[in-house]
Amino acid sequence: MCGCRASVPSTKQYSVNQPAPASTKKSPSAAAGMPKRTPIAKQLASIKALGKGSDLEKAFATAALVYNNSADPEGKLSKAETKNLLQTQFGGFIRGQENKPKYREIISSLDEELENKIDFEDFMILLVSLTLMSDLLQEIKNVKTTK
Numbered sequence: 001m002c003g004c005r006a007s008v009p010s011t012k013q014y015s016v017n018q019p020a021p022a023s024t025k026k027s028p029s030a031a032a033g034m035p036k037r038t039p040i041a042k043q044l045a046s047i048k049a050l051g052k053g054s055d056l057e058k059a060f061a062t063a064a065l066v067y068n069n070s071a072d073p074e075g076k077l078s079k080a081e082t083k084n085l086l087q088t089q090f091g092g093f094i095r096g097q098e099n100k101p102k103y104r105e106i107i108s109s110l111d112e113e114l115e116n117k118i119d120f121e122d123f124m125i126l127l128v129s130l131t132l133m134s135d136l137l138q139e140i141k142n143v144k145t146t147k
Contacts, residue, residue: 040065063127067120076117079110082126090127093134102133 043065044050050061070085071077077085086094097103106129110118118126131137 037069040069043069063124064120067123071120072117074117076119077123078117082110082118082123083107086126086130090130093130093136096135097130097133100133103130106130106133 038046040062044058044061047061050058053061066085066089067077068075070081094103106126110126
């Protein structure tokens with residue numbers, strides 16, 4: 001673990017275009033009639049430094065916002081929260097990979113984590129690792145960029 005910390009309250013957040021799964025439990029604030037969390041797109045738009053940011057900068061800012069919206073007050077995710085976040089927010093990259101040895105190795109390393117929580121740095125390493133072995137990456141590489 002790198003020891004990086006971000007102090008953001010623990011609240012589940014799903015992408016603007018993807019509603020929360022039906023089985024998602026309501027947070028205590030939602031049950032108490034508290035206001036809903038601001039959608040990721042609005043959070044992203046509120047970051048003035050990204051006003052004219054590149055696509056890559058916005059992509060990384062989005063990843064950070066999705067992580068922070070799910071992290072506990074210490075800026076970490078439990079193993080279960082990490083797996084849930086991967087399934088709900090990164091499904092296109094992990095779908096169909098479950099039987100591949102490299103995927104099982106990556107997920108088992110998550111299960112072997114002694115601290116039982118991962119920080120943002122480790123989460124990003126996990127995302128990059130899963131992306132590199134994904135079939136979707138090959139599809140992305142084959143997208144025509146010119147007419």
